[in-house]
Amino acid sequence: MNQTINNKTGKTTEEKSNTENSNGQDVPHKDIVIALAGNANVGKSVVFNELTGSNQIIGNWPGKTVERAEGKLHFEGQDIDVIDLPGIYSFSTYSMEEIVSREYIAFKKPDVVINVVDASVLERNLFFTIQLKEMNVPMVVCVNQIDLAKQKGIIIDTEKLEAALGVPVVATVAIRGEGLHELMEVATQVAYNKKKNRKTTLEYGAEVENRIKTLNNLIESKNLDLGYPSRWVAIKLLENDIEIRKLVESKSRDVVNAAFNLASEIEDIHKEPSFAVIASERYFIANQFAHGAQLQSDIKITFSERLDRLVTHRVLGYFVSALVVGGLLLWTFIVGDFFSNLLTSAFGFFHPVDPKISGSLVTILYNGAFGGIVAGVTLVLPFVIPFYLMLSLIENSGILTRVAFMMDSAMHKIGLHGKALIPMILGYGCNVPAIESTRILETRRERLLAAFAITFAPCAARTIVILGLVAVFVSVWWALALYVIDIAVMFMLGRIALKVVPGETSGLIMEMHTFKVPSLSVAAKQTWSRTKSLIYVVFPIYIIGSALIQGLYAIGLLTPVANFLAPITVVWLGLPVIAGVVLIFGAVRKEFTLLMLVALFGTNLAAILTPIQFIILALVSMLFIPCLATLTILLREFGWKATVSIALANIITALFVGGIAYRIIDLFKLY
């Protein structure tokens, strides 16, 4: 399969260079912008990856935590920008993804929108296509995954669909690169107005249509300059879209009043709210188009459906879910650990990476900065890359939705639904990508709740501390006990957070996509772009933070801090004064707690600390603050307020649990 993709890309590059060389044709030299839009999981990102290759930038939409993927492509002498809009089902509700998409299409006016639709669920996809068409943008419909549809016995007549919609339709199998060349040809032609979208409007039933027209005429006569097409605004007003109503209200009250009256007329006729009437009618149009264009032969029970039955079986389903989750975890741990060790020893071979606390300031700063790089390379990357790769494969295959389906009721206990399980698992490897991947959840509240729970997940670095301090110097059983305490704390705080963070848990509504064989190359590209965006955030912080704290210690600024903290560290937690410094170091990287102690006192730590102190130090350092990289990612995803609250909650929990544990162990002479 890889072969085909390579051939395909090879061909495109060849053609590209030909046109560049000849340069004879009247190829207009204006960069064009293509936006990809469509439902979630229809192969939109596969199309995007196939078109742009590794030439992509993954970032955020300004001010929003919605992923923005942008890439470049050179096609027949053209520079083309491709924007991958978030996968959405409608322009009506107020999810960030929907607002981002509709504002982008209305205000940035891409030269052409490629609407990727799933051939095997045409009706649902056309519901969105109709709304795009209402936005009045130049567009091409890309009917993707026609191979999967064929397996189900569905054949799509693209010409009929083209005639019905009045826009060009191209059939593709993006995962194999089939049809993408034609898609780009048609798309560029549309962008240059060589091929026009028909101006026809898709009409609703007479009762609704007449009122849309009346309102549209009124809006046009007012010259409101709203940025959106007037017919679209008219429909949105009749649908009672709050954002649009506010926008129009600021310019003309008459229009809003007229819309209100027209909407109540529709309600009187249909005995249904007008937004429900419009949604029903839009689905009716989608249904007509879909049935007109698709030939459904006998419904075949495909292999994928048999697999589906197994994966969501009432008993076996849990087994499969456990296998997927456990497998992902094990894979991440084993592969991550292997590379982590490999890289650590490779770095150690060239350069010592222990924290340096004496010598000239420059060497200390250098050592700190270098330590930061090493931390990123040896602790974050080895876990992140295998995880992202496997996650991407599981996600694209459709198994993930089944796991979410099975695990939904369990996750409800901490106010999250099935999908939140994935980020939480990732937290065991490294908190940073775990928090980033909370984006798969719908609401900010859910993302925040999941992220908060994740900050307590015993990541690889915490495991090092537990093992290095407690398993070595106390006992393996105490190390295990700390792990159990950590998970219990994570669950309990998850439940407390649920009560504290206002808002309702949004229920699960999720499309169950057909199973498919995921493409390794797409997964690899997704992994790379996700990792790249992580590197930009985490590495600078690691490097600067690590250098800064070592520097501060070297010039003697941390010792007063440690003395200042003594009432807490010594009196409340029963630790030596120097623990304050150790814990501050641990905030940069959790495993620094261990390295710092070794740097200060050598490897015979048993002479310095009592067993209880080992346990308490490990416990507190495990819980007390998310590491610097985690804080950075929290900041980027949730802003200052949330980050500070989470950090404070962590510190309070750590001190509380640490102090109580110290007293319990001491009182009952547990050790």
Place this chain on the structure above:
Amino acid sequence: MSNNEKLSANIEEYLEAIYKISQNEKIVKTSRISKDLGITPASVSEMLKKLDKMDYVNYSQYKGVKLTGNGLIVAKKITRKHRLLERFLRDILKLKDHILHDQACEMEHSLSDDAERALCQVLEHPDKCPGDRVIPACDLKFTTCEECMSRKEEEVNEVGKRNENLIPIMELEDKQKGKVSFIRGDYKVIRRLLDMGITIGASISVIKIAPLSGPVEVAIRGSKLAIGRDIACNVFVELIE
């Protein structure tokens, strides 16, 4: 209370009990009813025969009892009133949990339909009773709660009552098809469902239900959707034969 009213309250109690038991058991046994209501099995049998004659239940001495279409309508109505009252007593009057049930039992028989609707509106169309059981849909011919909220009391007669039995989608059995007839909830919930193709009048069937109150997987518009139980209990359908 006149004799007639007493009789009807008694019937309602029986139908309510049978309905509640039938949520978990297909055929309801006489002994189970007698235990639930604290009445001797002999009197229960007697009453069930009466109910059978009135076409509220199908009763056969050895197998047990099943609600008829008529019986279901009465049973759901009274169950709805009971559960709404429980919510009212807890949420608004802040009564303790252990008195909710008995108090609601007393009040349900005298609660008028207008009061039932007002209660539902005040409580913002709740979907579950304090015991976490689903409150049945109302019997007015509304398709969404939005409409009910926008109608005045005098207009409700025009709307009329529905004769069909509405069931939440997760009560659909294998191979049964339903027509979406009523969606409960606020604008946001309804909107989300509409966008995903669960529109009024659309036909829907259940593919599978995840155990442990997990989500329901449905087939709609040629695609499959997983719907969490909290939302699924707000989508009501009419059976299509």
